[in-house]
Amino acid sequence: MDAARESRVVEIYEDLHRHPEVSFAETRTAGxxxxxxxxxxxxxxxxxxGTGVVGVLTCGSGPTVWLRADMDALPVQEETGLPYxxxxxxxxxxxxxxxxxxxxxxxxxxxxxxxxxxxxxxxxFQPAEELAKGARAMIDDGIVARLPRPDVVLxxxxxxxxxxxxxxxxxxxxxxxxxxxxxIFGRGGHGSRPETTVDPVVIAAxxxxxxxxIVARETSASQVAVVTVGAVNAGTKHNIIPETATLLVxxxxxxxxxxxxxxxxxxxxxxxxAEAAGAxxxxxxxLEESSPTLVTDVDAxxxxxxxxxxxxxxxxVMDPGPLPSSEDVQVxxxxxxxxxxxxxxxxxxxxxxxxxxxxAGIASVVGSLPSNHSPSYHPVxxxxxxxxxxxxxxxxxxxxxx
Numbered sequence: 001m002d003a004a005r006e007s008r009v010v011e012i013y014e015d016l017h018r019h020p021e022v023s024f025a026e027t028r029t030a031g032x033x034x035x036x037x038x039x040x041x042x043x044x045x046x047x048x049x050g051t052g053v054v055g056v057l058t059c060g061s062g063p064t065v066w067l068r069a070d071m072d073a074l075p076v077q078e079e080t081g082l083p084y085x086x087x088x089x090x091x092x093x094x095x096x097x098x099x100x101x102x103x104x105x106x107x108x109x110x111x112x113x114x115x116x117x118x119x120x121x122x123x124x125f126q127p128a129e130e131l132a133k134g135a136r137a138m139i140d141d142g143i144v145a146r147l148p149r150p151d152v153v154l155x156x157x158x159x160x161x162x163x164x165x166x167x168x169x170x171x172x173x174x175x176x177x178x179x180x181x182x183x184i185f186g187r188g189g190h191g192s193r194p195e196t197t198v199d200p201v202v203i204a205a206x207x208x209x210x211x212x213x214i215v216a217r218e219t220s221a222s223q224v225a226v227v228t229v230g231a232v233n234a235g236t237k238h239n240i241i242p243e244t245a246t247l248l249v250x251x252x253x254x255x256x257x258x259x260x261x262x263x264x265x266x267x268x269x270x271x272x273x274a275e276a277a278g279a280x281x282x283x284x285x286x287l288e289e290s291s292p293t294l295v296t297d298v299d300a301x302x303x304x305x306x307x308x309x310x311x312x313x314x315x316x317v318m319d320p321g322p323l324p325s326s327e328d329v330q331v332x333x334x335x336x337x338x339x340x341x342x343x344x345x346x347x348x349x350x351x352x353x354x355x356x357x358x359x360a361g362i363a364s365v366v367g368s369l370p371s372n373h374s375p376s377y378h379p380v381x382x383x384x385x386x387x388x389x390x391x392x393x394x395x396x397x398x399x400x401x402x
């Protein structure tokens with residue numbers, strides 16, 4: 001990528017970083033993507049699932065490649081101290097989706113200006129990945145029927161690997177995620193007379209502890225599951241026993257059978273603890289966010305690998321193995337009936353990894369750095385952005401006809 005294009009991508013990235021927008025509210029971000037695509041000659045459709053944008057560029061007959069970037073920010077107060085920090089209180093691009101958008105715009109520009117490929121490129125700017133709802137919403141809005149069917153879906157996620165490296169895991173890469181809101185019903189009253197009540201706080205405490213046994217005592221060491229209670233909300237005053245308590249529970253799994261068993265165990269434990277305490281009614285469990293295991297296509301990964309190595313160098317595309325992170329891009333690929341290749345884009349300062357040997361050494365350093373979703377997380381701009389553009393262009397060309 002030439003210096004002028006890299007500077008434009010950096011400028012777009014910093015602008016997006018200053019103006020983050022949360023899930024399904026990515027109006028400004030979508031407008032930037034749509035204008036850029038139109039200026040490049042793409043046929044553009046806006047307002048998909050509210051804020052989604054797709055652009056189609058055809059250059060003769062050939063395969064169709066979908067390039068996908070998610071757009072939403074997080075409700076996290078930024079603490080990076082960057083000169084281009086978020087200007088929106090309590091909202092920031094703590095997961096790096098601004099990198100994804102800027103890189104896809106840069107890739108679209110590079111492909112639009114080239115005349116040595118044949119086929120169709122579809123740029124997909126997706127809302128609400130953080131809710132695990134955006135991909136499904138775009139599918140429900142009919143994009144599969146309206147867009148050229150892809151031969152492959154390609155995408156990337158910036159991560160605290162050293163900039164100048166990529167992570168590519170053929171097969172199961174990221175976990176399925178299921179997030180539930182559990183409302184426990186009790187019978188409220190005065191804190192001095194607990195015998196007249198059914199205390200939902202006590203039920204919640206027992207439930208939280210018992211949920212830990214799903215992994216510790218119900219899951220084989222050869223399987224993978226994570227169960228997290230991310231929030232507990234109950235009560236208003238020291239001496240009032242409330243009527244309800246709410247838990248926000250998240251489960252991560254890879255194997256569909258393990259996923260089904262873990263979700264069934266959550267339901268069983270939540271109901272059993274309430275019944276054991278004499279609750280007036282069983283708890284209410286609402287599945288609020290859900291996406292399947294991200295499974296990259298083995299053959300497609302091998303086809304894409306040389307393109308990634310051409311960007312960062314041989315031996316610098318590593319396999320970090322399955323990770324418990326989650327992504328809903330699999331929903332797009334499955335609905336479109338296409339294989340998916342998804343990789344990690346190294347974005348951490350390479351100097352921090354001086355002396356690190358192999359994947360184990362890199363992983364040790366990564367564990368000490370601010371991760372995605374941290375208020376302090378941010379990638380270095382160079383060479384991360386240039387590598388992200390080149391990775392999208394290179395892997396797309398692995399399918400497009402020269």
